[in-house]
Amino acid sequence: MTTAEESIAARLQGVQQRIRQYCQEAGRDPTSVHLLAVSKTKPLSAVQAAYAAGQRDFGESYVQEALSKIHAFHPQDLVWHFIGPIQANKTRAIAEHFAWVHSVDRVKIAERLSAQRPDALPPLNVCVQVNVDDEPTKSGVSLTELPALMQAVNQLPRLRLRGLMAVPAMRTELSLQRQPFAQLRVALQSLQRQAMALDTLSMGMSGDLEAAIIEGTTWVRLGSAIFGAR
Numbered sequence: 001m002t003t004a005e006e007s008i009a010a011r012l013q014g015v016q017q018r019i020r021q022y023c024q025e026a027g028r029d030p031t032s033v034h035l036l037a038v039s040k041t042k043p044l045s046a047v048q049a050a051y052a053a054g055q056r057d058f059g060e061s062y063v064q065e066a067l068s069k070i071h072a073f074h075p076q077d078l079v080w081h082f083i084g085p086i087q088a089n090k091t092r093a094i095a096e097h098f099a100w101v102h103s104v105d106r107v108k109i110a111e112r113l114s115a116q117r118p119d120a121l122p123p124l125n126v127c128v129q130v131n132v133d134d135e136p137t138k139s140g141v142s143l144t145e146l147p148a149l150m151q152a153v154n155q156l157p158r159l160r161l162r163g164l165m166a167v168p169a170m171r172t173e174l175s176l177q178r179q180p181f182a183q184l185r186v187a188l189q190s191l192q193r194q195a196m197a198l199d200t201l202s203m204g205m206s207g208d209l210e211a212a213i214i215e216g217t218t219w220v221r222l223g224s225a226i227f228g229a230r
């Protein structure tokens with residue numbers, strides 16, 4: 001192994017250890033929190049090093065960059081997740097090459113993904129992205145508009161609507177970091193009461209992992225904690 005590969009393997013072990021520890025402190029089953037390795041801007045060799053160390057789920061934010069990695073490296077059990085902003089002219093590539101999309105925030109994009117999902121593949125797993133802090137520069141639907149969008153996306157035949165995703169504004173204190181994640185959890189619970197079969201909260205990054213685990217995340221999306229600073 002090269003030094004770069006060794007450090008990716010070591011950091012991966014470190015974050016898995018942190019996830020287990022936070023789960024234990026929160027009284028959660030550690031197998032209920034899945035690790036998405038966010039490899040955006042990192043070379044294919046970094047994906048391959050994490051894969052060799054046992055990581056199977058990878059997140060990408062830019063379609064062209066993702067496609068070049070996917071075409072170059074496609075073991076059967078590697079699962080690609082799209083987590084970036086989605087332009088309408090990129091939906092076909094996403095529908096054809098990814099298993100999950102965490103960042104759906106308008107019905108037009110969801111309709112295109114459903115129409116373009118190849119019949120030979122299982123339905124595309126989808127989360128709707130929520131702009132929990134109502135930040136003008138950020139993607140995501142508002143909490144007010146969320147229920148209507150969820151109802152619409154839930155009707156689409158080639159999508160499997162799984163839950164909610166958010167990227168809250170930066171906060172440094174644990175108690176403050178928990179607030180937007182708690183809002184997302186409450187929103188998911190409310191939708192579940194409306195008979196939607198949802199099981200996913202995609203929330204928590206390198207800087208707010210513990211808060212997300214306390215508030216019930218099921219997918220933590222970690223980039224720099226695994227691959228180093230971008």
Ligand SMILES: *Cc1c(COP(=O)(O)O)cnc(C)c1O
Nearest residue numbers: 038061083205206221222223224
């Ligand atoms: C880049 C990115 C991440 C990972 O961020 P880190 O701070 O490097 O852990 C997670 N989620 C989304 C949506 C991202 O764009």
